[in-house]
Amino acid sequence: MNPLFKKPVYVSKPLLPPLKDYFNRLQSIWDSEWLTNNGEQHQEFEKRLADYLEVPYVSLFSNGTTALTVAYKSLHLTGEVITTPFTFPATPYSLSWIGLKPVFCDIDLKTMNIDANRIESLITKETSAILGVHVFGVPCEVKKIESIAKKYNLKVIYDAAHAFGVKVNGKPIGSFGDISMMSLHATKLFHTAEGGALLFKSEESKKRADLIKNFGIETEDLVSEVGINGKMSELQAALGLTVLEQVKGELKRRETLTKVYRNLLRGIKGIEFIEEIEGVQLNHQYFPIRINEKVFGRSRDYVYSKLRENNVYARRYFYPLCSNFPFYKKSDSSRSELKAAETVSEQTLILPLYGELTEKDIDMICNIIIREKNGAN
Ligand SMILES: Cc1ncc(COP(=O)(O)O)c(C=O)c1O
Missing domain, CATH: 3.40.640.10 (Type I PLP-dependent aspartate aminotransferase-like (Major domain))
Structure with missing residues (x-):
């Protein structure tokens, strides 16, 4: 392929x-x-x-x-x-x-x-x-x-x-x-x-x-x-x-690209991402999405592997969860229930985001993801 x-x-x-x-x-x-x-x-x-x-x-x-x-x-x-x-x-x-x-x-x-x-x-x-x-x-x-x-x-x-x-x-x-x-x-x-x-x-x-x-x-x-x-x-x-000297320009470009991602992925059932937050000026350091397998029809890891087949190196930050590292898991550092963290760690995928990406690149990345959903139905 x-x-x-x-x-x-x-x-x-x-x-x-x-x-x-x-x-x-x-x-x-x-x-x-x-x-x-x-x-x-x-x-x-x-x-x-x-x-x-x-x-x-x-x-x-x-x-x-x-x-x-x-x-x-x-x-x-x-x-x-x-x-x-x-x-x-x-x-x-x-x-x-x-x-x-x-x-x-x-x-x-x-x-x-x-x-x-x-x-x-x-x-x-x-x-x-x-x-x-x-x-x-x-x-x-x-x-x-x-x-x-x-x-x-x-x-x-x-x-x-x-x-x-x-x-x-x-x-x-x-x-x-x-x-x-x-x-x-x-x-x-x-x-x-x-x-x-x-x-x-x-x-x-x-x-x-x-x-x-x-x-x-x-x-x-x-x-x-x-x-x-x-x-x-x-x-x-x-x-x-x-x-x-370059950072303000980079920020602007990332802001534009983030909007492109949001517009392409908004409304896709089973995918969530961070929208604007009232009173907060974000920096677009990353574009994380969360994939809910039950609703989307494909797991985060499946989408991750499909992206990789297409040369897109999305990352599963933060997985594994720090509390599951063997030395922390067996210590009382992990003494409380961490259900939300477990869920988020299993669902989150970071998509590429940097100023040199083009809108077309983002369109292609989103197409790979959306195509997987359609394939799953
Ligand atoms: C949340 C967080 N804390 C700490 C660090 C460590 O920073 P550094 O790589 O500069 O040592 C990183 C890494 O990149 C990070 O993502």
Whole structure:
């Protein structure tokens, strides 16, 4: 059988700025002979990113996973942290690596984020924080989470890996919780190849994270705590500065393409997707759909394999569910019922979405899916 697409179409494609722009910045790095440790590119990028994201303070990291662990350490978290199982493994791993216990809470079927109504029942005397993930760029119930945290004196951290540029009622996503983390991995809307950032409200919090990510070295004479190497290099920061110039255009293109997907798939029984949300400015990081086999007539995995036969590499994020990883399944991290998360994990498929895709590409992708439904009847 001839695949519909001649070349593989992946879920994302890294946003690549004109090479000469990057080269100009590389030239400055070469001239300065300074490759890492808070150089000129790093300082400029930190400021420009804080401006773009409309947050007072940013700290740059070599990747998002390290940034998360540093956030927990800087907030002195202990014991248990309540989080979602419907996420990338880095979310619970970043806790486990520093001896914190993830406690999985079920999710909301509609937003696919941690269900704020279920958080309180999981709080014990060991709980020190709530770790929400704005999955696929859809914001968590930030107000409800804030009030629970206040009532029980818990910290709130947001894994905003997918939420670059998202706003809730005009407020930037990084303004919620004690600390938010953005992943700047190549698969993200905005990236530095590998990279991450923590977003803070206070200078003091930033200073603490900056200290921990640089081995806990305060001065040449004083090393005040156990730190780690989480620093972003000049090469990554320079890439970030050049990609930042392109991101608004990319966002616009993704917005248009998202509308094309929605128009083609709206009304197909058994397929659901995220529509506009009142008061929320989305970033179109992904285009996830949910396939209800009973209604659609074909399973998510069947559609996934048909797309693959046609060179379309849709992804089953997030499957398997983190709570089903053998080491978490047999621990009391998975102590509560996670029915909604199980369902969503079995139904979700991420379709390709990036600025270089054409409307015709999307039409062809949707045709493969719709044809399967018709075939099933
Ligand atoms: C939800 C989520 N959290 C954390 C991460 C980890 O980020 P990084 O790959 O930058 O370490 C990712 C990964 O890409 C992610 O999707």
